[in-house]
Amino acid sequence: AQFDLNFLYHFLRPFGQVGILRAPRFLDVLTVYRDRRDYPHKLSDAIAAYGLEDQAVNSHRAVDDARAAAILLDAMAAERDDLDRYIDLFGYSPKYGVSGRRIGSVTYRPQSYQRIRPLYEVTETV
Numbered sequence: 001a002q003f004d005l006n007f008l009y010h011f012l013r014p015f016g017q018v019g020i021l022r023a024p025r026f027l028d029v030l031t032v033y034r035d036r037r038d039y040p041h042k043l044s045d046a047i048a049a050y051g052l053e054d055q056a057v058n059s060h061r062a063v064d065d066a067r068a069a070a071i072l073l074d075a076m077a078a079e080r081d082d083l084d085r086y087i088d089l090f091g092y093s094p095k096y097g098v099s100g101r102r103i104g105s106v107t108y109r110p111q112s113y114q115r116i117r118p119l120y121e122v123t124e125t126v
Contacts, residue, residue, distance in 0.1 A: 001026050001090070002100045026106055027083065029069045031091040031119060032076050039113040043068055050075040085120040 005021065012018045033046045044058040047068060052075060056068035077083050091111025092098050098108050109122050 001028065001106075002103060005103060006101060024105075025087050026090070026103065027073070027087055028090050029073050029076075031089060031111065032083065032086050033072070034091055034111050034113075035115060035118050036076060036079065038115055041113070043072075046072050050079075082118065082120070085118070089120060091119050 005024075009018055009021060012021065029046075030041060034041050037046070037049050042058070043065060047053060047056050047058055050072060052068070052071055056071045057064050058068055059065070073083070088106050090098075090103075090106050090108050092108055094110040094112070102108065109119055111119050111122075
């Protein structure tokens with residue numbers, strides 16, 4: 001999201017339209033998935049973990065990966081009704097930290113490779 005938001009900012013700036021980027025809300029599928037399953041945490045692992053191979057493919061093409069992420073998010077919503085608690089909450093690897101420019105509306109919290117408790121219950125922020 002950080003990369004994409006930065007890309008959009010520089011794309012929209014010459015047109016004087018960066019104001020539309022002030023209101024977005026973010027739901028990070030990887031953050032949710034890390035809370036649901038232990039390592040490994042690749043999209044292909046998530047597709048297999050939820051038995052979605054017949055509906056989603058991790059081809060590393062943007063359209064396929066976006067479709068797979070949406071299908072995965074739907075499966076995670078059916079599993080547990082707490083996705084609203086992840087809005088504007090990003091987990092990051094404590095080993096690597098947060099890279100790039102941070103999104104001001106997002107709360108960043110270290111997230112372990114092994115599930116302990118939902119990230120929205122963790123109070124440590126960066």
